[in-house]
Amino acid sequence: MDLLESCPLFLLTSIVLAVLLQLGSGIPHVAGSEHGRNETDRLGLLAFKAEITSDPFGSLNSWNQSLHFCQWTGVTCGRRHQRVIVLNLDDRKLAGPISPHVGNLSFLRKLKLGNNSLSHEIPQEIGRLKRLQILLLHQNSFTGEIPANISGCLDLTAINFSRNSLGGKIPVELGSLSKLKYLLIDTNNLTGSVPPTLGNLSSLIIFVAEINNISGSIPDVLGGLTNLEGLGLGQNRLVGTIPLSIFNLSSLRSFNMIWNQLQGSLPSSLGNTLPNLEEFSIGRNLFTGCIPDSLSNASKLVRLEMGSNKFTGKIPSLEKLYDLLQLSLPNNYLGVGEAGDLDFLSSLTNATYLSYMDVRTNNLGGMLTESIGNLSSYLSELLLADNKISGIIPPSMRKLVNLQRILLFSNQFTGNIPIDLWNLQKLNIVSIRDNRLFGNIPSSLENLTLLYALYLDENNFHGSIPPSLGKCHRLESLSFGINNLSGTIPQELATLSSLLFMNLSQNQLSGSVPLEVGNLKNLEALDLSENMLSGQIPSTLGSCVKLTFLYMEGNLFWGSLPSSLRDLRGFEVIDLSRNRFSGKIPDYFEGFVFLRKLNLSFNDFEGAVPERGLFKVATGVSMEGNDKLCGGIPELQLHSCNSEGLRRNRFTFSLKVIVATIVGLLGLILVLFFLYLYWFKKTKKASSFRVFGNSFMKLSYQSLLKATDGFSQDNLLGIGGFGSVYKGILDQGDRVVAVKVLNLQFRGASKSFIAECNALKSIRHRNLVKVLTACSSVDCNGNDFKALVYEFMVNGSLEKWLHPNENENEVSEDSRSLSFLERLNIAIDVACALDYLHHYGPEPIVHCDLKPGNILLDDELTGHVGDFGIARFLPTVTYESGNQSSSIGVKGSIGYAAPEYGMGSEVSTSGDVYSYGILLLEMFTGKRPTDHMFSDSLNLHNFAKMAFSEQVASIADSTLFQQKKIIYSSRPYKTH
Template identity: 50%
Template sequence: MSASLKDSGGGLSASIPWLRNRAFLVERSSGSGGEIVFSKLGFSWASTVASNETDRLALLQFKSKITHDPLGALGSWNASIHFCNWYGVTCSRRHQQRVTILDLGSLKLAGSITPHIGNLTFLKVLNLENNSFTHEIPSEIGRLRRLQKQLVGKLPSDFSSLLKIEFLSLGFNHLTGSIPSSFGNLTSIDTLYLSQNNLDGSSPDTLGLLKNLGTLALAANRLSGTIPSSIFNISSITVFEAGTNQIHGWKHSSGIGKFVNLQSLHMWNNQVSGTIPLAIGELQNLGILALDSNRLSGNIPPSIGNLKKLVELYVSDNFLKGSIPSSLGLCESLTTIGLFNNNLSGTIPPQLMGLTSLVALDLSRNQFRGSFPTEVGNLINLETLTVSGNILQGEIPSTLGSCIKLEILEMQGNVFQGPIPSSLSSLRGLTILDLSRNKLSGEIPEFLVGLKVIENLNLSYNDLEGMVPTEGVFKNASAISVLGNNKLCGGISEFKLPPCGLKKSRERRLTFELKLVIAIVSGLMGLALTLSISFLCWVRKRKEQSNPNSLINSLLNLSYQNLHNATDGFSSANLIGTGSFGSVYKGVLDEGRTTVTVKVFNLHHHRASRSFIAECRALRSIRHRNLVKVFTACSGVDYQGNDFKALVYEFMQNGSLEEWLYPVNREDEVDKAPRNLNLLQRLNIAIDVASALDYLHHDCQPITTHCDLKPSNILLDEEMVAHVGDFGLARFLPPTHVQTSSIGVKGSIGYIAPEYGLGSEVSTNGDVYSYGILMLELIIRKKPSDIMFEGDMNLHNFARMALPDHVMDIVDSTLLNDVEDLAIISNQRQRQIRVNNIIECLISMLRIGVTCSMESPKDRMKMTNVVHELQSTKNILLGSRTMREMQRFR
């Protein structure tokens, strides 16, 4: 291959060998005819040969700072091999012999980055991402001015060493300190990737000097302050990622309109306040706008309708108000809209229903009113629709039946009336259908029985009537809820509904006069009974107001003798475990017909009596399939005349989650195989616990916080369904959601939210933190108190640093059996797909655990979102969803 070369000083043509004796800098390429323009540097190539010793010494200095090299990647870095042949090192061709590429990504290296790296002055590529480098980024990297943009054009292969490449990545490490201002010297660099570190401080103004920058990635650090206005001068930037930091906003945010080439803007999970800039509408090439989980207020600007290329819009978890601008319907490329958890109001504009490319629409937890647009039937590609937690009314539109791709339909917590439309029978792919907490009436439609893939059906707290089916999903009590529908009957025994009896034939033969007499007599008796009950309730209420312990008497009592006999005198053979305030025993009642769990409180502990009352109150007012069911309470005296208090629970055949994660074989179990949970079982347990917390935090009255979530308080029944127990520290939040003091909330070390230690108010966010730690422990099988966690290293940071590429290095080794067992699948492609699904599932679960256990309460997920994410993750594990769907609403 040949090329025509021109000296910038006079158009001199030359042959390729001539270049070997002169150094030139590529300035530009025509990209069409192979013509390349050069500029002389003005010195002989021979004069630089000796200076490559500087490069060798700089590399040795780099190696000296490496403290851990588990893969032996730098084993070849010794005098027996020329440094240009060392692993990860590439030198320029022919006679130059200068280091141009240092690529040591994903090698598990640990240590710090030496300042001597700035002596590699011919370096064009520096890739140290996905390692464990610590300490600060040396400012000397700013001297590597040859980290330049790659030119596009036809070049002979002999000239490839002269390309200026645009790559600097230090992401996915543990680097600290601030971003060096000297980075402003890298004026031709195209990509600067610093995400997933521990960098802090503000972004330096000098970043605005990077005129050729295309990608700036600063996500998942601890950056604060504001984004400097100088950044807006980089008109070439296409991707700006700064999510999951502590950034407060932009300087002169109106300047954002200068990002004329911007395609992706990620600022989610920060502390950005103020309004969404009106100039956002000037970003004509924007495809992704992610501003969710911030403190934005004001309205969504109508100028957003100018973003014709917008594909994904996330502004959830803010304080936005006003209505959805109808101009949003002009963004015809939109596939995802996330507006949940704001203060938006008004009606849902029908223009949104014209976005036929829409795949996911989440408008939940706002204040939308009126009826839901009937034009929803136009959304033929819609897979997820969530409008829960609004004030929508009227009937559920029958046109929803046209959205045949729907997999998730959540409309709970509104004022929808009328029957469940029969047109929903077309939605054969539904996996989640939640219509709870509305005013729906009529019978449960038969077509729900035929939904083959549905995993969660919630019809609770409506005004439904008639017989509950017993086939299809209605056979699985853990997948369906019909609570709060007082006119329902039948169904499987777990629902505990009355039987659907027929009227007796003799009732039909009663004469009109007899019916009238019976009605009058019944009415008088009913009135008398009502007055009597009212009087008794008044008396009881007065007693309860004067004596808090009367709460105990509202539960059916067993005697001390009953429980003494049931547990063989509270023998050690029946001892299941011990806790903060007492001991737990296995007991048998009803002459061996009923096995129960008896929790006996140690009243010598000064807080045990208070814990007993708290559990009685909590377990009296809450009901959920994933909460431990209490049968009764016992409050009396023992045979020695001492006070005795106990609670009697449903017996859990498979013990606690702690026993499964950390099994200890007893003498009577030495011959049994060790207990082990596979990945699907752990995921189901995570979903069960999240569902229980979601109920306590959002659907329970009063709102309840558990305050002591940990593996020993998660109990597993015969079907391995998880139940949350031990409400001894539970707190109740007032209806106004005014939070209560955390003084007195002890919890368990490692699981209690850090803000409680500073005296912050009790909130549902505290349970979310405990859940996050529980989730990480469930996958990693390391207790938060493990001796490996010391200093700044804890279970949260350990998991966060492993995401996403090192997850398989830290998960419980027994989970790897799930991967090894796939060897029986003969089809290689199917086996690889299954392996990928397992890995994606583990990554997703760890991400949820990390997000839920963030130090700042505002950065944690809501339990409703956790349930949704885990359901999507389960679909991935079972092979029915893609990673894109799992991350749709992050």
């Protein structure tokens, strides 16, 4: 979360605090005599004390018989009647409920119990306090609803219920509190809408209801609150537009609507009608249009936050915003990608106290000029990343002596990084990755003693890595990948115990890994791939006890793997492929319970492959290119270790006789077996299971019934056109599968079963769903039963990732969406599968039903094409001959099927290509071809065509623009 979003009550807090402090100043205390004691008040206070379960500061110790209750801590009485008029126990860490007897303090004017640990519901009896003016219960643990009957306290001027766990709706009865000036109910669990009755609060100055679950639209009547200075409804679920009447509230100082679903454009006169505005926060909404030029006339602005919307056009001049401290406009469509887009920077030189500027992820073009050095010397964060800014990085940036964070990544900067930039000693995050910079990495980096993240990857830097980096003792993330760096890895770099992430991949580094690497005690990810490094893996690497991701592929490493690695049991990914490692595969890999990917391919390993742990699932390990390996699970397709030993032994005469005898007996057995099959076919109807041959496991109806827990609804993965798919567990829990059970009552289900068997029995490709076997039997009622058993895909279908909100219980709200690169990789996977089906299989096959629901994803998000229920062989023949029929019947799904199929045309590979094109558009726009927005002549294809190529970003899936990450995550994702 950005700095600005971490303090959403920035200005409202200062406004409210000043007023409430004034309101809360105690009335002079006068000790009363025993003669004037009011027994009702005393008993009410004692009842309050009795409910308190924790008083760590002893604040209520004075509440005893030895003192008059008017002298008790936190109690103030009136002069005339010796009745309690103020109960102030703020900041005492009291715990427990509020006693209902507090309602007996009938003269009470101020009840201040904020910043404690009080709990349970707010007692309804507070509504009996007719003289109550101030009610402050903020920052406690109250639950339940806001009592509606506090509307009976007609003298109330301030209510603060913020930072509790209150639920329910905002009571409409609050609209009767005509004297109310301050209403703070933020940071609760309130639901419902903003009641229009609040428009009756003509005295209201501050209304804050941020961080709740309030929905609906903003009532227009709020625009009639002419005294309103602060309006905060951010981080709710509001929809619709902001009423124009609110933009005419000239008294408004703070306006916070961030993180809702509001839309519309801003009025062009905004800066003129809101001259007193100090905070304007509308980020993370759906606003469109241009930023009004008049905004500069709101000269008192301190904070301007409009990020994550859909604003377009140029950023206007902000020359009159002298008091501006924070400017946040990221994740919009600002700029046109040309010179002049950055002119607004010159106008900001008047903002002499500017400390934060964020214009990331826009369309800003042009070059940074030397005028950027004239920005405020207080500037601590300069975020210009992910734009189209070109030219050199201006040397004048050295004047910004308080800079702590510089984000310039994903632009088009060229030239060297100014040497003086490395003299800004307060820098802690620098990301200039993905540009066109060149030159050496200077040794003056040693000056950045506060640096903890440095990203210079994806540029053209050359030379060696400066050893002086070893003096940056706080460095946590270092990324120099994809450059032209040479030389060795400095041993000084391997002494930085603070490092969590180090990426030196895709350079020209040579030499060995320093022995000092064992000092990296906190290292979680190490990427040295695609270099020219050599030598053995140092045994000291075993001291990096937090190491989770290790990438060393594409180097010249040799020797056996050190035994010290057995201590690194937190590994998730290890890639040692394309090196010269030798020896046996260590058995300690079997005990790495978190390891999900182990790539040892194209080395010189030998001996038996382990069969436990990760090695039980072929998808988790890669062993290709190691000719001396043997054994392992059958899916690895390695030769038997025993047969390998036989080949090495010299055949003796006795052994030859034994082998000949065994072969002869086997031949006789085979002849008898085929005779038996011939007789059996005559006497029993052939099962459709025969299409798979003998290489597949044989499963009965009972075994599938047990594997799926009786085809339980809890194991139901989905329902298709001809049946249902269930999750099953075979072999005493060792193997997870997907079982497709055909509903034979559907017309065409039997033909679909045969079609899919015929298609899958003869095709093998890494991007096709792997069929394990088929079952053609009878169920417990004697009815025909047909099922197909597939390899289980843990990440489900592509459809459930593209449209998670439409699939309840499939992808949780906190699940990450597919990134651009992940979608591209899946698209390539599907293309490879289609290419194989059309051109390289035993016979050309047309899938006929390509759509996201038929694309399944494994644990590495690799795409697999499935569901061949209506697939066609080319040339088409009849079902009776064992292949599929002509194109008569269903030929795909609505929206994905080729248009010519609707006119009776024969199926063809071109039809699959059309479906693939629709699939691509859906993957990158996030819209189905059957979306309700597509009607008449507008379809998904035309929708994309009209936006090409100038407005492609406007139709792309919005989640693609929310996945830029700057600071290294402890769970990095690597795609090859």
